[in-house]
Amino acid sequence: CIANMKEARVVIMGGGGVGKSALTVQFVRNVFVSTYDPTIEDTYRKMLVIDGQQCMVEILDTAGTEQFLALKELYIKSGQGFILVFSLTSLASVNELGPLREAIVRIKDTTAIPLVLVGNKSDLRADRQVPREVGTSLSKAWGNVPFYEASARKRINVDEIFADVVRQIRAFQAIN
Ligand code: GDP
Ligand code: MG
Numbered sequence: 001c002i003a004n005m006k007e008a009r010v011v012i013m014g015g016g017g018v019g020k021s022a023l024t025v026q027f028v029r030n031v032f033v034s035t036y037d038p039t040i041e042d043t044y045r046k047m048l049v050i051d052g053q054q055c056m057v058e059i060l061d062t063a064g065t066e067q068f069l070a071l072k073e074l075y076i077k078s079g080q081g082f083i084l085v086f087s088l089t090s091l092a093s094v095n096e097l098g099p100l101r102e103a104i105v106r107i108k109d110t111t112a113i114p115l116v117l118v119g120n121k122s123d124l125r126a127d128r129q130v131p132r133e134v135g136t137s138l139s140k141a142w143g144n145v146p147f148y149e150a151s152a153r154k155r156i157n158v159d160e161i162f163a164d165v166v167r168q169i170r171a172f173q174a175i176n
Pocket of ligand 1: 015016017018019020033036038120150153154
């Protein structure tokens with residue numbers, strides 16, 4: 001990424017079933033997995049070249065089933081950037097993100113956090129429950145964090161999401 005930064009640690013969070021694993025696996029392996037064990041929490045690595053600079057991206061795909069709050073705190077502490085995902089087919093999944101961002105802000109003790117907001121499953125047009133404006137107003141409320149509508153299934157905006165958060169991490173490291 002930059003000279004003194006060999007890897008970017010990204011944590012992907014959000015409610016169950018919103019497509020965290022599908023987005024992660026699509027990004028890392030270029031395939032859509034339609035059935036993925038919702039309890040699996042795993043780390044993935046992918047080498048990225050962004051703006052001409054190589055960077056190893058490490059992604060923690062969370063499952064939200066941590067038995068110990070301390071564990072959740074630990075991975076938020078060690079994460080450098082965050083992807084918060086809801087499903088465009090579930091209004092309820094939007095409401096799960098507020099408490100997650102609050103936890104990140106509390107643990108990092110700052111609101112200046114590399115973060116991307118994602119509304120996934122944009123391919124399921126007929127099942128859409130969340131108007132685009134809901135995402136854009138949440139992004140505004142969070143200080144204009146980038147907001148993407150995406151589809152893990154159709155591979156829409158998948159690379160863009162990860163590149164965005166890595167760019168933010170890089171910019172953040174450069175000034176801190
Ligand atoms: P997670 O619990 O957030 O990790 O969600 P998963 O990645 O396991 O996905 C939950 C379900 O939604 C699975 O059945 C996936 O096939 C499906 N899914 C995930 N992303 C998409 C998408 O972009 N489009 C569609 N149509 N289905 C998706
Ligand atoms: Mg999962």
